[in-house]
Amino acid sequence: VYTYLCNGLPPAANWTGLFRPGERVRLRFINAGAGSYFDVRIPGLAMTVVAVSGQYVQPVTVDEFRIELAQTYDVIVEPRDAAAYTIFAESMDRSGFARGTLAPQAGME
Numbered sequence: 001v002y003t004y005l006c007n008g009l010p011p012a013a014n015w016t017g018l019f020r021p022g023e024r025v026r027l028r029f030i031n032a033g034a035g036s037y038f039d040v041r042i043p044g045l046a047m048t049v050v051a052v053s054g055q056y057v058q059p060v061t062v063d064e065f066r067i068e069l070a071q072t073y074d075v076i077v078e079p080r081d082a083a084a085y086t087i088f089a090e091s092m093d094r095s096g097f098a099r100g101t102l103a104p105q106a107g108m109e
Contacts, residue, residue, distance in 0.1 A: 004036075004091065004098035014109055015100035021082045025102065026050075028074050029089070031067045037092040038067050042102070045085045047075040066092065077102070084108035 009015045019025050027047075029040055041047075041064040048061045051074035059076075067073055067089075079085055084103040091097065101109055 002096065004033075004089070004096045006087065006089070006098040006100040009100075011097060011099045016106055016108070017087075017100065017102050018106065019079055019102055019104060021104060022078070022080055025077050025079065026074060027077065027087070028072060029067055030072045031069055033069060035069070037069070038089040038098075039092060040065055040067055040073070040087075040089045042077060042085050042087050044083075045077050045079055045102070047077055050074050050076055079104075 003010050006015045017025070017027070031038055046061050046063060047065070048059050049057060049065065050059050051057060053071050065073060079102060082104045084101050087100040087102060089098045
């Protein structure tokens with residue numbers, strides 16, 4: 001069975017990154033896959049792209065981006081509410097996904 005992972009965990013394991021409301025969080029997305037492009041989004045939370053494949057770029061705010069094979073994206077998010085946000089990376093062919101959660105406390109989804 002082909003399973004997409006978020007920090008080594010399958011979607012059901014719910015990898016969770018903790019934050020304090022109002023703080024800036026830097027996330028690094030790495031497509032380590034051998035054959036899949038991914039559409040990455042965090043519904044309800046804008047992402048500001050600050051680096052692509054190790055090179056700083058003029059910051060641009062997006063709702064979603066597509067990541068290629070062996071590419072990295074560094075983004076800054078600023079969750080203001082004490083809510084859980086799903087980090088969702090879906091393969092371009094829609095055959096599967098990886099997911100995790102940004103939350104102010106463990107156990108939230």
